[in-house]
Amino acid sequence: xxxxxxxxxxxxxxxxxxxxxxxxxxxxxxxxxxxxxxxxxxxxxxxxxxxxxxxxxxxxxxxxxxxxxxxxxxxxxxxxxxxxxxxxxxxxxxxxxxxxxxxxxxxxxxxxxxxxxxxxxxxxxxxxxxxxxxxxxxxxxxxxxxxxxxxxxxxxxxxxxxxxxxxxxxxxxxxxxxxxxxxxxxxxxxxxxx
Amino acid sequence: xxxxxxxxxxxxxxxxxxxxxxxxxxxxxxxxxxxxxxxxxxxxxxxxxxxxxxxxxxxxxxxxxxxxxxxxxxxxxxxxxxxxxxxxxxxxxxxxxxxxxxxxxxxxxxxxxxxxxxxxxxxxxxxxxxxxxxxxxxxxxxxxxxxxxxxxxxxxxxxxxxxxxxxxxxxxxxxxxxxxxxxxxxxxxxxxxx
DNA sequence: GTCCACATGTAACTGGTTACATGATTGG
DNA sequence: CCAATCATGTAACCAGTTACATGTGGAC
Numbered sequence: 314x315x316x317x318x319x320x321x322x323x324x325x326x327x328x329x330x331x332x333x334x335x336x337x338x339x340x341x342x343x344x345x346x347x348x349x350x351x352x353x354x355x356x357x358x359x360x361x362x363x364x365x366x367x368x369x370x371x372x373x374x375x376x377x378x379x380x381x382x383x384x385x386x387x388x389x390x391x392x393x394x395x396x397x398x399x400x401x402x403x404x405x406x407x408x409x410x411x412x413x414x415x416x417x418x419x420x421x422x423x424x425x426x427x428x429x430x431x432x433x434x435x436x437x438x439x440x441x442x443x444x445x446x447x448x449x450x451x452x453x454x455x456x457x458x459x460x461x462x463x464x465x466x467x468x469x470x471x472x473x474x475x476x477x478x479x480x481x482x483x484x485x486x487x488x489x490x491x492x493x494x495x496x497x498x499x500x501x502x503x504x505x506x507x
Numbered sequence: 508x509x510x511x512x513x514x515x516x517x518x519x520x521x522x523x524x525x526x527x528x529x530x531x532x533x534x535x536x537x538x539x540x541x542x543x544x545x546x547x548x549x550x551x552x553x554x555x556x557x558x559x560x561x562x563x564x565x566x567x568x569x570x571x572x573x574x575x576x577x578x579x580x581x582x583x584x585x586x587x588x589x590x591x592x593x594x595x596x597x598x599x600x601x602x603x604x605x606x607x608x609x610x611x612x613x614x615x616x617x618x619x620x621x622x623x624x625x626x627x628x629x630x631x632x633x634x635x636x637x638x639x640x641x642x643x644x645x646x647x648x649x650x651x652x653x654x655x656x657x658x659x660x661x662x663x664x665x666x667x668x669x670x671x672x673x674x675x676x677x678x679x680x681x682x683x684x685x686x687x688x689x690x691x692x693x694x695x696x697x698x699x700x701x
Numbered sequence: 702g703t704c705c706a707c708a709t710g711t712a713a714c715t716g717g718t719t720a721c722a723t724g725a726t727t728g729g
Numbered sequence: 730c731c732a733a734t735c736a737t738g739t740a741a742c743c744a745g746t747t748a749c750a751t752g753t754g755g756a757c
Contacts, residue, residue: 397617
C-alpha cells in the first residue's frame, strides 16, 4: 500500500494531472517507486472517492480533457500518519542474483554478456544521478527539505555505485572461471532435450 | 516469472518436498527471492503439470503425506534457457526512500526511530551473512560452483553494508535537522484534521 | 478533413499476500 | 484420546502489468 502515498507526496510537491504525474514517475519519484499511467489513474480515482484529493476547481471533467488534482487535509494527514508508522523492510527480490545462483547448477553460458549489459545500464544511471546531484544540490544550500531529498539521492548514487562495483568484480571472476563451468554438472541421470 | 526458476534451482541443488522448500526459502535462496508455502505448492503443481518436475517414485500422493520432487530434463532445459536469456533490471521499489521523500513535505516526525530500527535489522543481517561467509567459504577452496555462490553472497554482504552506512549517515543528518523540519510546510491553504 | 500527439480511461491477466481448511503422525 | 506439529492444500483478495479503447485539439 504505497502507491497512493507516492501519489500524495507528488501532488503535495506540485498539483498535477494524471499524465503529468505519469511523467514525473518516469524520473525523480519513479527512481524508487515506478508506476504506469493505468495504475495512476486508477489510484487517483480511488483517492478522490475517499476524499484525500480533489480536482482543481475550474477544470471540466470530460474524457479527453485535462484534470488536475490537489491534496486535501485528509490526504495530508494520511500521508503524515503513514510516513511516521513503523514498517518492516520487505525482503528484496533480485532476478540477477537468482540467475547467478541458477548458473551455479546449469552453467554460466550466456550470463556474462548480460552482466556486461547490466554494468553499462548501472553506470549510465549512476552518471544521471551524479548529474542531478551537481545540478540540484550545490555544496552550500541546505534547507531541511533539500537535505532530505539529497539524502534520498545519495541512496540512489550509493546503490548504483554498489552495483557497478559488484558487477565489475563478478565479471573479473567470470573471466577466471574454467571452461567446464560454462555448462557443468550435466546431471548424470537423464538425457538432454525437452 | 521467476518463482518457478527459483524452485527449479532449489530442486536441482537438492530434491525436496514443499515444506522443505519453504524452509529453504526462509534462508539461502530466500535472501534474494522469498516465497510463502502457498506460492510454492501452487507453483509445484504447475511445474509438475507441465512436465518440468515429478514426484520422487515410492512416495504416496495423499493429503497430509510428504511428497518430494525432482527436476526432469525439460525443467533443467527451461532453467538453462531462462538463465542465459537477457533480462532488463527492473526498477527497484523502496518504501523507506519513499517515506523519506514524503517526510520532506509532511515532516520527519516518527521517522527517525524507524531508521534506527532498520539500521539494527540491517546490521543483524550483515552479521548473519558474514557468519555464513566464514562458515561456507573458507579462503582457499574454489570449485566453480562455490565461486558463483560466493559471488551471490558477496552481493548480499555489500548491499547490507551499503544500507548500514547510508542509514548511519541519514541518522547523523537527522540529528542536525532544525526543529521546524519535524512538522514543516504546514500547507497555508487549509485546516488541520481529516 | 486527416493524422498525430495529448489525455483519460477499461478489461483481462498474473503474481504475491492473507486467511483459512484438512489430514497424518507423534508425544503425553 | 487429545493436543501439537508436520504437511499439503483452497479461496479470496490486492497490486502491478499488458493490451486496448475513446475522446480532444492542433498541424498540415
